[in-house]
Amino acid sequence: MSARRYPASVDVVIVGSGPTGSAYARILSERAPDATIAMFEVGPTVSNPPGAHVKNIADPAERARAQVASEGPGERGEKVANPGAARAGVRGARPGTFLLDDGFAFDGEDGLPVVAMSSNVGGMAAHWTGACPRPNDSERITFVPDLDELLDEADRLLGVTTDAFDAAPFGAIVRERLSTAVDEGRVDATKVQRMPLAAHRRDDGRLVWSGSDVVLGEVTRENPRFSLFDESLAVRVIVEGGRASGVVVRDLRSGEDHTVSARFVVVAADALRTPQLLWASGVRPEALGRYLNDQAQIVFAARLRDMPPLDADDPTAGLAEYSGVSWVPFTDDMPFHGQIMQLDASPIPVAEDDPVLPGSIVGLGLFCAKDVQADDRVAFDDAHRDAYGLPAPRIHYRLTARDHEVMERARHEIVRLAEAVGDPVGDRPFTLPLGSSLHYQGSTRMGVADDGTSVCDVDSEVWGVPGLFVAGNGVIPTATACNPTLTSVGLAVRGARKIAALLSRERVATGSASV
Structure with missing residues (x-):
């Protein structure tokens, strides 16, 4: 699935190979089999098949190498994965993840001192606990009318059992x-x-x-129109005439930048790096990065x-x-x-x-569950850069x-x-x-109106930028206490169906069997 020759144009670009980006690829492979899809992941491939959970790697040394390879571009120190070490005041990350070097807390604020990310094919789904509970009561998104059916579909994609x-x-x-x-x-x-x-x-x-490999499934892996490119950093979403029209991607092996045109762009990086890429691209709705909440x-x-x-x-x-x-x-x-x-x-x-x-x-x-506030946010500026050269996340959280x-x-x-x-x-x-849960949400939240309190609509399409979709836990607008992956995959299914329907209409309008 992986190749180094980047396409000049595709129907759909997906940034990020975690479970929600993979859900877009899977649904599009099923519903729009003629569509060309390119998925870009900043991290390396660490498992076989690509995106598989590292716990499935039987050899402990090989599993440890996969975890280390997922820990981003910075220094890789000893990992801390137990409450005893945290109790002793050690600021550390779990195996397979990495922390922000700075900007995780500011004076007078609580911050998220152990906010963490992963960079690898499969994203955090290569390292997660696999818990997929359904939201209850106020955790539920009341304005998504087909939520239960979407959660059923997320169960299917993730291979959920009890x-x-x-x-x-x-x-x-x-x-x-x-x-x-x-x-x-x-x-x-x-x-x-x-x-x-x-x-x-x-x-x-x-x-x-289950990892992203299960979400992708054989239908995606066998799709000749789907390509997965690892070690590929999306540095900018291209917006022309007010519409998303592609991405600029940096090949981290060669350092070269490539422009890939697309009818639709899906940014499924994570709850910190999805708003990061939008901000770096000049897509900055009022709610971008705001309403950040952890558990x-x-x-x-x-x-x-x-x-x-x-x-x-x-x-x-x-x-x-x-x-x-x-x-x-x-x-x-x-x-x-x-x-x-x-x-x-x-x-x-x-x-x-x-x-x-x-x-x-x-x-x-x-x-x-967090008391959600607009001022709890991940912010960006031009003065601070992360190890990838993009605007560095700065966490404000109380x-x-x-x-x-x-x-x-x-x-x-x-x-x-x-x-x-x-x-x-x-x-x-x-x-x-704070930050230990790895369940960060709200930074690209969905809503029912473009009123400054949300980033995208109920189909996860960014307000005011047709063709640009966001995915991941950051899209969840409610304060949840349960593990959010099932919900975010369900929301990704809805967005992918919207893209598939739009592609189908285009084909009908042009009388073409292929875009």
């Missing part, structure tokens, strides 16, 4: 105990349940995690009590194989989303005469009094949940540094 861990010996017990503490007064959709995951079991029992994350651990002995044939090969992944859905009454799964090992020393049953230490995480109230409620709730499932481990919950 049975990947049904054989986990402790899973049902964990959910039963959580249900006793949580379910009263809730409707079925918001009761404790299995976490929907972008993962499936092979016939041999091996767990396979504050509270974590704790518990030791499961009174557990039955493991059977000899119980599957206990890896993380979550003992207790699966359980979900406590968000509600407006309890404005946080819960994810409960085992830890690889106890986070505290355990005496030799007090053995821990394998898999009996579970981690609890509550993600809090927690409100309501945010602090919700976080305090979450601290009490997570202790209650820990006590429901077992014996709490440690003295008190820990609040991860």
Whole structure:
């Protein structure tokens, strides 16, 4: 799928190879098979097939190389992936991601000290947890009339299942105990349940995690009109006559710039780099970069009590194989989303005469919905440049009094949940540094009117710039606590259908079978 000869023109340019950019490529391959599509990714290909999740790489050394290759153009230091290191004040990123060098916080503001990105084919979907819960209550986008059907389609593209861990010996017990503490007064959709995951079991029992490769699917990989170009930096969207007409792309291997004309341009970089590219291109609607929101994350651990002995044939090969992944859905009454799964090992020393049953230490995480404000934003200027030479993201971000109230409620709730499932481990919950969730949203949010509070319409087309579409978590306009990928892929499906319909109309109007 990858070649170094850049096309002079295509029907659709897609900037970014994460799950939403890949969703555009997939839907267009299915609905507009005559359309030519070029996808550009700034990072390298780190897996086979391109875009596959690195957790599927069996060899630990090869997997580590893939993670390091995803960590952007700057210095690559030791990665920090656990609350203990964060508690000690270490500012670090998870494997496969990289941080902003500066501009992540300003005096008098909270900032997002560990805001992170990935640069690789597949984007963050090569490194994510695969959690695909559906939004509930105020998380839902009420002005998208076909939201549920779009979420169904996102399930299909991501390969979402709920049975990947049904054989986990402790899973049902964990959910039963959580249900006793949580379910009263809730409707079925918001009761404790299995976490929907972008993962499936092979016939041999091996767990396979979905990445962008699953979203692309065979129909895209076999599409002769689709091309994927890695190590290719989009430096500018070309706007002519008020309409998007292509991109300028820099081949990072040669340093040469190439102009690629297109009828439609989709920018699916991420919630920081999508507004970055628009700003660099002179496309600067009032809401660009604004309404940025993250999900504050509270974590704790518990030791499961009174557990039955493991059977000899119980599957206990890896993380979550003992207790699966359980979900406590968000509600407006309890404005946080819960994810409960085992830890690889106890986070505290355990005496030799007090053995821990394998898999009996579970981690609890509550993600809090943000009080959305226009002044929470990623901003850009001409004075600061990132390692790619583009305007560097500068984060302005404050927690409100309501945010602090919700976080305090979450601290009490997570202790209650820990006590429901077992014996709490440690003295008190820990609040991860802001930015830890990697669920940044709102910076290119959709809306129903071009009134300065949104960047794009309900089809993700940028206000006032026909032919320019944005994709990714940044398009989500609501404050969510649940993992946002399923929603953003669903919104990408809607945008891709709009482009496919427009291409079809053009063909009908010109009487041509090919554009």
